[in-house]
Amino acid sequence: MNDLELAPTSTPNMTNVLEARGLGRSYHGKPVVSDVNLAVPAGQTVAVLGPSGAGKSTMLRCLAGLEPIQTGSIGFQGRPLSEAGGKPRSFGGRIGMVFQQFNLFPHLTAVQNVALAPLRVRRLRREQAHAEAVALLDRVGLPEHHDHYPFELSGGQQQRVAIARALAMRPELMLFDEPTSALDPEFTREVLAVMRDLAEDGMTIVVVTHEMDFARRSADRVVFMAEGRIVEDGPAATVFDSPAQQRTRRFLAQALGE
Template sequence: MNDLKLAPPGTPIVLEARGLGRSYHGKAVVSDVDLAVPAGQTVAVLGPSGAGKSTMLRCLAGLEPIQTGSVGFQGGPLSEAGGRPRSFHGRIGMVFQQFNLFPHLTAVQNVALAPVRVRGVAKEQARSEAVALLDRVGLPEHRDHYPFEMSGGQQQRVAIARALAMRPELMLFDEPTSALDPEFTREVLAVMRDLAEDGMTILVVTHEMEFARRSADRVVFMAEGRIVEDGPAATVFEQPRHERTRQFLAQVLGE
């Protein structure tokens, strides 16, 4: 996929941050972030622990207020400094490190719940769509299983199906495989690759270097709350411009 390089001129921008900043107790965690995510592109965010990646993602999702700058979604404002983020009722889907499934609901019930309550979909239609989504993420035989009856990888795939049930125009992933062992990690990454190949717009914070290298169109590298490098995946991995990026990749890739 990274043969696509950067998005062609004229591609609509789904998500855009300008001068984004977020602080906790007077300490800047994210500083002066400018980022644009075009439609249909997969953007991987890399960086060391504590770089502000997850905080940035939560600000972009409208889950946290920002102190400086602004965030726009589909050409309209999502967040502005000092204001409350707007709700887009599922048009931005988010998958977290932890699965956060309702333990008393089956997989199909977990997936069907939000469309009924938020989108106003009829229960039977929501269940039918949920069944199709569980098939899509490779879990047709687990639709009536409860979370405790499923592995971590299976639960995370249910979480992805739950986010897709709201028919989002953008999917945000925050280290979706960090709590999984290698076998289950492969299962989740395979679903994410399928979404990318289907043209879903994706922004993912990840430590999975092979996924970033092979499945992302662009790679954004963060350090100390700032975007240090942003470019086509192949270029960032093979010819990183910034010394901090080179150091990070050498360490994580063992080169």
């Protein structure tokens, strides 16, 4: 028997890590995200841009499986994550999420914050969880802060601990919701550098951001949302240099201060 005969008849589409079709979410009957179609291939970095209230955070929470959806479906690595009207399925830490507010445990050190989920969920031995946490903190540029508590860290350092904490669950997809918008410019740069490294290492990323320079330089693709819908979706260079939609042009002109 050759390899072809062994292949299952319906192979899930493994090239897309994430696939949303006709995704809709409303609150109290008011649509907030409508008919979103978004397929994210492995290794791609997608920057989501758009005005306040466009539904970016809501979409991201749906993609993370943190909120139910009312229409459409979401798949993660070829498996159903969320279906209209159903409860989203949890993929544990396989989908990492980083928010604007870092939400670290205040009573735990950096290493303890990062090692916690691997200990509890991945059931690693203490020494191994600790060793992995140390390596991750080094990777996000915090080799000297392993034993610091959150209150002893700057916002940028806390956000990098939060990223290390998400990475500790070995995610195959990272979702970021305005990870730098609570930070001063200096700390913003540090966090963006960590995200750029992740992108270059081949992580699949969807990031909601107002950092236009980051979106243009580090994202492969830009999705522009307004009023709950994807208005424009294309290669970062194309969307920035020659946006097809008037709405995108206006937003970019304002965001870029032109």
